[in-house]
Amino acid sequence: MMLTISPVAFNLGGLSVKWYGVIMACAIILAVSMAIVEGRKRQIASDDFLDLLLWAVPLGYLGARLYYVIFEWPYYAQHPDQIIAIWNGGIAIYGGLLAGLVVLLVFCYKRMLPPFLMLDVITPGVMAAQIIGRWGNFFNQEAHGGPTTQAFLQGLHLPAFIIDQMKIGGVYYQPTFLYESCFNLLGLVIILALRHKKHLFKQGEVFMLYLAWYAVVRFFVEGLRTDSLYLSGTIRVSQMLSLVLLVAVIALFVYRRMVVKPKWYLDGSGLKYPYTRD
Template sequence: MLAALNPIAVQLGPFEIHWYGVIIASGVILAVYLAVQEAKRRGISEDDLLNMVLWALPFTLIGARAYYVAFEWPYYSRNPGEIIKIWHGGIAIYGGLIAAVLVFIVYCRRHHLSAWLVFDIAAPTVMIAQAIGRWGNFMNQEAYGAPTTYAYLNSLHLPHWLIQQMFIQGSYRQPTFLYESAWNVVGFILIMTIRHHKGWFKQGEIFLSYLMWYSFGRFFVEGMRTDSLYLFANIRVSQLLSVILFVAAIAIWWYRRYNDPLLKDYLAGSGVTVQQ
């Protein structure tokens, strides 16, 4: 049996760079690059987009940590010194997304930009960043599911090194990180393929499509995980939030379509020409 993959990418004395951080950073860099290219086509300047990202990054990290700590408060109330020790694990994607959305809204209002358009530009790139980021969980042997068998994992035609990495705490585990990553890759390809079809999307609807796609898949994947945050005895926080986001996205889409005849097409962008 092969040993688990080393989660440390580089070690220089006491200084360590973990694969988790490398992978997350790679996803963010790709997302920003793709978003900048699309922003220019839609009349949003590169400077504005990069400023939003720079403002959002620290708040995203704080939001992701605060979300996790809030729903694990019985532990952290007894161990307050652990709250800031993010390197011990414990961040939540939904918390980070909520924080980033709030930062983007504030920035857009102050700089007279359409938040809906900016969200549309960012949404599919966030999805691919999430898909890549899940491989950081893989390197850390976290975000996994219930015990399973080698035969089952092999039946999925997974490479041997991946199967062996899923041998955790004495048994093979469901690779829920992989299920969510694959779901996000499919969603990214789908949205990127259809978003430039003329007349298909009003501004805001690509973002709402992202919310529907991600929350739908996350609901089922979350139900398979063994490390979920719980609101009550049998209610997983991320599943409940997924249902809320999915229903809200459909409702907002319908409400905007039928109550605002002046909605601009996504392809119309901001109406401002940006130098390439």
Template sequence: MEENFSPIDPVAFSLGPISVHWYGVIIGLGIALALWLAIREGEKRGLDNDLFADLMLWAIPISILSARLYYVIFQWEYYSQHPSEILAIWNGGIAIHGALIGAVVTAYIFTKKKNVSFWKVADIAAPSIILGQAIGRWGNFINQEAHGGEVTRAFLENLMLPEFIINQMYINGTYYHPTFLYESIWNLLGFALLMYLRRVNLRRGELFLSYVIWYSIGRFFVEGLRTDSLMLTDMLRIAQVISIALIVLAVALWIYRRKQGYANIRYLDVEEQPKKKKSKGKK
């Protein structure tokens, strides 16, 4: 029996010939909220209030490019035949692992230039990152992508989901697992956990490593339900392989940094900040 409701229009509004998609609006909202949270916490931890804003000027475009590049590389068979679609990120198709790689590399170089601890900045940013991811998944919801396998309407109703979510999971005559929602909820729980761990006063770097472990565990299981996974082989999903690798790496770094004495400073420790160099010129 064909349902008689329509999916949500992916276009939020239009400005003349320019269409603004909900996907971009939601991603932008996630970034803005994440940045505001990081700036507030950075000020409490003694960082300049413009440090995260300056970092984001570099990290956002680089992360978007690396996220898209990551996705296109693993879908090259398709994009080699449709090169005009390579830049069409408003239709979806950016990989979060690609974005994280770009963001981490950018942050590492940026903090070295600013003479600030990378691990301190990463710890402060960790809750912001996972909150932004939780919000960003709703862009996938609007685009009706990143969903799981087929289910019945009764299955979705038994999950006590709002009607608008159930209806949006009806795609081309079939209902699907709302895996975007599973991951969003997991990330929100991770956000709450990281906010709590701030008060526990972990050693430097361990808040960020906790984020990596928490997110990777959830992503591993959610990815197993999805039908649009990027595949390494016929059996191996790339996101699951990377999730396992990240968990192992994070645990190894946690142990190594403690044994080598690189994590003696704790999150809530107050440090004397390096003085800014005086600019040359007239006084």
């Protein structure tokens, strides 16, 4: 018997609470919790992560929406009233990540925190949030790939509930949300296994490994999706940005190793609170 899961988790009076929102809330809580635990080892106060959260989440969502609107401007130019209708969908994770990065850099400057160390500390939590957050697309039956067959999905040994949810309008689709979630989970396991090895990562390189990993994963997954944002009608925005990120990360890694020579991630000196700039 085929069972399609409703995107609505529960109702509170006349308000429908969707699984997407529940999942994103859980993802944010997990990300902050992971950052706080790792931050204690690096002598970063828990309040710094909580204060950062208050700015990064709303501005990150704003960035995700703005990114989407910019690359769908022909539609929104004709329907300006829909620009703020975020409840109808239309956010892009790359826009959220870029906005979040800007917020973190400003926050670190104001709090006199080393930005590359902060990026390293929060990276695993951000990855975990992405891994969980993609399942919001599963409940909404969105961000999927092109048409496929039930036999193909069964050949991937997927649970029946995933296969059933991937049948939309009588057609089975590629579960690209699952591909991205699983490959990012592999990347997270690798980072967690390696980040505490001495003399392996300089400050900022855990973050750079994440960027490089995600850029590669997103490039290939984006090629399967049917809802991509485009430049000039043929170039997928996320694929182009993935390539730019990958090249930029490699260049930054080489430059910092050869010229800047930053501290090791597991530098034993730690931070002193209240923080002071060097």
